[in-house]
Amino acid sequence: MLRTNDDILIKRNLTALVEFSRAVNSSLSLEFTLNNLLLSCFGKFLTTRGFVALNSKGFFTPAAYKGISREEMEKFPSISSGNDELAKSEMKSYMAGHNLQVCEPINSSRGVLGCIVLGEKINKSGYSEDEIEFLRTILNISATSIENSMFVEELRGLNRDLDQRLNRLSSLFELSKEFGALIDEERISKLLVYSLLGNFLVSSYSVCYLDETKLKVIESTIPKQPVLDFVNQINLQAISVPVGTDQINTNYSALAALKVELIIPMKYQNETRGLILLGKRMNQSPYSDTDIEFISSIGNLAIISLENRRLFKEALEKQRMEEELEIAKDIQKNLLPKEMPSLKYYDVAAVTVPSKQVGGDYYDIIRAAEEKLYLAIADVSGKGVPASLLMANLQAFLKSIAMQNLPISQATGLLNNLVSENTSEGRFITFFWCKLSTDEKKLIYVNAGHNPPLLIRDRKIRYLDKGGMIFGVMKTMVPYAEEEVELQKGDIIVMFTDGVTEAKNRADREFSDEKFENLLTGVSPDLTANEILQKIRSAIDEYVEGFPQSDDITMIVVKVL
Amino acid sequence: MSEFFTNIKQQNQVNIVELGGYLDAHTAPQLENVFSELIKEKKFNVVVNFEQLSYISSAGLGVFMAFIETMRENKGDIKLAAMKPNVFNIFDLLGFPLLYEIFSSENEAIEKFIKQ
Known part of the structure; x- marks a missing residue:
């Protein structure tokens, strides 16, 4: 039993x-x-x-x-x-x-x-x-x-891990493909953010980027201002490696308050150019080392793309500026007199050879009345668009004042007042002008700080240096002096800018006043104004031997008939 | 590669977004526009029908993350339905089933909204 x-x-x-x-x-x-x-x-x-x-x-x-x-x-x-x-x-x-x-x-x-x-x-x-x-x-x-x-x-876990890595690789591949094709900042940052959101289940993020010197928050669900304040306060370079939650809590309380759990620097050529701030993952998992590595990778991809976009824009801008400069040069050329007057007692020739940039040289010939002709030459300080703007300004003033029939010294004082009102600190114009009487051999001039024109008579030089202060420094306090000069047949008057005497050769040596004056005292009395001009030009060309000049070269030559 | 497309319809106060083709970094902005538009029109109950979607990348998934909070803050939701296995795998791999309700058919998803 x-x-x-x-x-x-x-x-x-x-x-x-x-x-x-x-x-x-x-x-x-x-x-x-x-x-x-x-x-x-x-x-x-x-x-x-x-x-x-x-x-x-x-x-x-x-x-x-x-x-x-x-x-x-x-x-x-x-x-x-x-x-x-x-x-x-x-x-x-x-x-x-x-x-x-x-x-x-x-x-x-x-x-x-x-x-x-x-x-x-x-x-x-x-x-x-x-x-x-x-x-x-x-x-x-x-x-x-x-x-x-x-x-x-x-x-299974390993497989999942592999799948995850594979997925991240394809994410990286996808992004690099897109980033390579894009130049639009907004799309770059959007894609970066989508990738982060999709891969890490985060909904709280901020991406900021140093665009040259200006810091921009380009994508953010975290309030932008505190993020900007934070980044402006710290040195961006101080964050060169990823910063985890613990370090944020101890070192960056401002970000901890915004519930930021991870800071990833975006680096370009080993320099931090932006930051990715991420909040909590919605599945509550912490960020692992491979996560951080992946975020760094896509962050760096994005920054390269942003940098390329910036460089591309810069190149475009430069090209545009060069085009504008060409236009400015063109305009400037058009401001100059197109033809020389034909006069009973005078033979006049003028030339301006612009340097590579838009320069500040200016000359003009203004017929104010039947018996009066103004010749003016000026050198505006500086180069480029600002100088040419000031020059255009001067021309406008000059044209209207020349018509006023004022004594030339008084007119000069007025011109300076106008120019002074229109120049900013540190800009000035050296200016010389003279009034030729067309019915007799006589001129009257004022020199406002311009390198003195030369009057050559019998192989001797007289400097036309009476006048006063350069234009643009202050309003006219002391009236400009004027000087009247009786002219004779055979007299040569040469007005020029310092680009002539300071023309440099490869050895960085200047053509010099001495060479210039020797050349002029040696010219044959038979030459026309234009021939004299060409002689000076070829002497300079010979001297500089094709070395590019940084200054404009401008001259007016008057031969008294 | 099949072209990405979206199609929106409405049924019982639920907005259904049908997706087709490839949803990746390149096409993600299109879907973003759809969601922005829905939010602008205060349509917060959304079912996304993936039946015709043949591929999704993680950037595509990111779009869903970008809008889910707004929908939920407005007492709505984004429910996902009718995914092909390869599409579901990506969602699963990145942990989306924890945060999103995923249904095998559009109708089930709609019914869930109606019951709520």
């Missing part, structure tokens, strides 16, 4: 084992296997509480639990799977505190896989030797299955 009972019990146990074995081996899902193990134990031992903890890096980590609340499970301490005395007592104290009675290890050939912990039986009878033996058998059967499932799980 007893034997029969035992037989039945053994048979029942065997059936249970076979069933269990079939069930746990039918699936590679760890969750299914562990659930099945727990349920089988509950059914066999009539208990209602229990959990399985698996060995994860040397510590038991709960992997499945039933009849135990999540709160209780969360209180499970970190217990070593090394089976030492400390671990044993820790496990005992947790079991005692949570109404659990049995703890058995799950072993495989490779070592401790985990353990199962079960609560007391419903009939409170305690676990018998046989029952513990049966539990061990079940655990032995489960071990292989659990091990396989763990392995599969691990593979």
Whole structure:
């Protein structure tokens, strides 16, 4: 009778084992296997509480639990799977505190896989030797299955990891393709942001970028002003490596207040040119090292693209400016007199050779009345568009004042007043003009700080240097002096700008006043004004030997007939 | 490569955005415009039907992140439906199922809105 009972019990146990074995081996899902193990134990031992903890890096980590609340499970301490005395007592104290009675290890050939912990039986009878033996058998059967499932799980994790890396690689590829094609700042920053949002499940972010010297927040869900204030306050170069949450909390409280958890510098040629600020990830995960690496990569891609865009714009701008300069040169050329007057007593020739840039030289010939002709020459300080603007200004004043029929010294004072009102600090004009009487051989001139024109008579030089202060420095306080000069047949008057005497050769030596004056005192009296002009030009050309000049060269030559 | 397209329709106060083709960094701005427009019109209940979408990149996913908060702050939501397996895999890989409700059909997604 007893034997029969035992037989039945053994048979029942065997059936249970076979069933269990079939069930746990039918699936590679760890969750299914562990659930099945727990349920089988509950059914066999009539208990209602229990959990399985698996060995994860040397510590038991709960992997499945039933009849135990999540709160209780969360209180499970970190217990070593090394089976030492400390671990044993820790496990005992947790079991005692949570109404659990049995703890058995799950072993495989490779070592401790985990353990199962079960609560007391419903009939409170305690676990018998046989029952513990049966539990061990079940655990032995489960071990292989659990091990396989763990392995599969691990593979799955690895696969997912690989997939994630693959996805990031394709993100990088996609972005570099787009960034290469784009030059629009807004699209660059949008794509950068989309990529960050998609890959990291963040919704709180800010991207700022140093556009030359101006810091711009280009994309942001974080309030822009505090971000700007922060970045303006720190030195951008101080952030050369990614800054994590802990460092933000200790060092950058302003950003911590904005819930920024990660700062990634965007670097161009090893210089921080922008920052990516990210808030919390919506799945609550922290940013891993590979995450940070990936964000840095796309940040750097974006900054290269932004920099390229800027350089492209700069090149365009430069090209546009060069075109404008060409136009300015053209306009300037058109301001100059187009033809020389033909006069009874005078032969007049003039030339201006602009340097590479738009220069500040100016000459004019204004017929004010039948018997009056004004010749003017001026050199505006500086070069480029500002100088040519001032020159155009001067011309306008000059043309209208010349028509006023004022004494030339008074007219000069007026001109200076007008110019002074229109010049900014540090700009000035040296100016010389004379009024030729067309019905007699006489001129009257005023020199406002211009290098003195030369009057050559009988191979001797007289400097026309009476006048006053240069234009543009202050309003006329002291009236300009004027001087009247009686002229004779054969007199040569040469007005010029310092580009003539300061023309430089390759050795950086100037043509000089001396050479210029020697040349002029040596000219044959038979030459026309234009021939004299050409003679001076070829002397200069010979001297500089094609060396590009930084200053305009302007001359007016008058020969008295 | 199939051209990206969007199509909007409305059913029971729910706005359905149908997507097709390739959604990547290049086409993402188009979808962004669709969402901006919906927000401007105060349409916050959105179902996105992915049935005809053959590819999505992470930049494409970013667009959904960019608008979800606004929709939810206005008591709406973006629910996703009818994804092809390769599209779902990307969403899954980047952890979207945690934050978004993903349905196998457009109708299920619409019903969820109606029940709410």
